[in-house]
Amino acid sequence: MKRGLRERIILLLPATILTAVVVVVPLTRVVYLSFTRVDASDGLRIQWAGAEPYFRSWQDGRFLSSLTNTVLFSGASVSLELLLGTSFALLLNRRFRARSFVRAAVLLPWALPTAVMGLGWAWIFNDQFGVANDLLMKARLIPTPIAWLAEPGPALVAITIADVWKTTPFVTLVVLAGLQGIPAEVLEAAEIDGAGPFQRFRLIVLPLLVPSLLVAALFRGIQAFSAFDIVYVMTGGGPGGSTETLSLYSFQNYFRYLDFGYGSTIAVQGALLLLLAASVVKLMTRRWEGG
């Protein structure tokens, strides 16, 4: 027994040390830094400031507006992705010619580096040379070009569209896996009982898909909430800070203002909010599985 315990400890040790070094230590440091004030005018000096940085952030209009932007962006992009991803998954779940080719092709946007595709989308939404305006004008949907990335509302819409394009494949993949887990017998039985396609979807497919949808929403939510690269490349947070996300604001504090204290305060609060949201999803999953 004693030997077993020792062996277990030895076997767990590498993983424990690795986790400690790459997760626990930096995490503790960020939490510590979030309670400090940094002065970078004469060497880097870090002073304990207690909860003051947190109070500062709650009165900081820029923090609050970047929080709003982040919530708007993640809410819009994740719900659109769930909607589109589920539709694509349902299509791809049917039998048709060249199905495996199409399934692979659908994944393509997801495989592209975000910064590269962000640059591409910035050109698409360019008001002078962009394809978006050209198509909309040819279709006579708009009379004059829209300056997509120069106006607060359209800029957020443009970023959301780019993000939806990129990450819908991920949702498709997760939901497709969920669909394949639904036994064909159940659907057949329903068909024999006289259930139409919509009834089958609403009463059988959708309820059985809920766990997959929750997983997809959770993963995508976490990613979207910490969105950085796509915003940095497409608008840099502009115009007028209307697309600045929490991660971007935190990054600006770290690297542009050398204010690690406040950057950490923002990062910690973002992480806490995510944790809260994730717990809610987890609770929902448990209730679903329990009921």
Add this chain to the structure above:
Amino acid sequence: MRWSRVIPLLVIVLGGCRGVEHRRENGPPTISFLVLAGEREVWNEICQEFSSRHPGTRVSIVEGPNSTDLRESIYSASLLANDVSLDLVYMDVTWTSKFAGAGWLLPLDADFPESVQLQLVKAAVDAGRYRGHLFRIPVRTDTGVLYYRKDLLASAGIQPPRTFHDLEDAARTLQRPPELWGFLWQGSQYEGLVCFFLEVLSGFGGFWIDPDTLQVGLDRPEALGALQFLKSCRSGREAISPPGVTAFKEDESRRMFQDGRAVFLRNWPYVWRLAQETGSPVAGRIGVVPMVHAPGKRPAGTLGGWGFGVSRFSRHPEIAKKFIHFAISGDGQRILCGKTGYAPALLSAYKDPELLRANPFLSELERLQELAIARPVVPRYALVSDVLQRALSSALSGLKDPGPALSRAARETRLILRGENP
């Protein structure tokens, strides 16, 4: 646990690391710095020339991204980690207070005494001072200028503009939007917007931050006038700038002007050479004047430019300083500016016959350079600049009214300058 096996393994792994370290030490002393990819070639030539004059030393160049902000972040991350791999910091004119303030740079007063400083463009040298010490030596300067289409103005019998009114009138007369717009500038929310605004503000007789008294002039009538001028450029039926100008950076505006789709362009001197290249639709059809101003006020161009600081963590600071001396020498400047068309930091280079042959624009640049105004060297400059960028951008995009946006920016700037948080 077979420690007897693990320990030799550890020794090999760690020993291997030491070995790499050693090899670097044994080769010729090497200094290195990070530049944007586009400048690699010209710097390579300067480095080779330097190495041939100082045998036994090597200079290596690390290629970085084109975005200034990204390179600033790379340098910051490297210096934060006390990294020894970058000996020189190739700095934008606005980085001085941040890098010197953080204690990352060596003071250079002793190695570049007044006799050397006097040979360089004064405003550019001054931008490298922080709390009484010199931390950055300029190697090339920049100043905002106004480009115009000589052919279009001449055919309508219009003189190059001097005042804001002249500019608006000429633009309205000549433009045919959307094919040909009146006036292009940099309106995206970034440092370039601050540069352009500063020129307009100065043309209205106003100021941003007084470097001596630290007074803030953003809530004065001149600042409001300047911002309203910017706003009027792209609004209403009489707009002279495309609506998308508030997402433009230097190169978007340059491309559009070079495609022949605008009458006026505010930009940096680098545009001249590109616009005159064979194949450019506007080659031989452009002229340059200082930025326009209000009647009775002075024209101004924002000072830009690049220079070197020496990293505190460098293992070879002496070689690094020698390299800077070479870069600002006549020979160094001839390579740097002859190839690229950049404005030299060395005063005598403006009279250099070889450089003048390669770039006839140089004599005009010298005159324009005298109108240069510097951005303030204050601690937390990036934060101060971001406050202004957001105020300008939110007023231009209609999120806020110019008056409240500016008075809020003024209030926040005063707090930051006092060392408090906005």
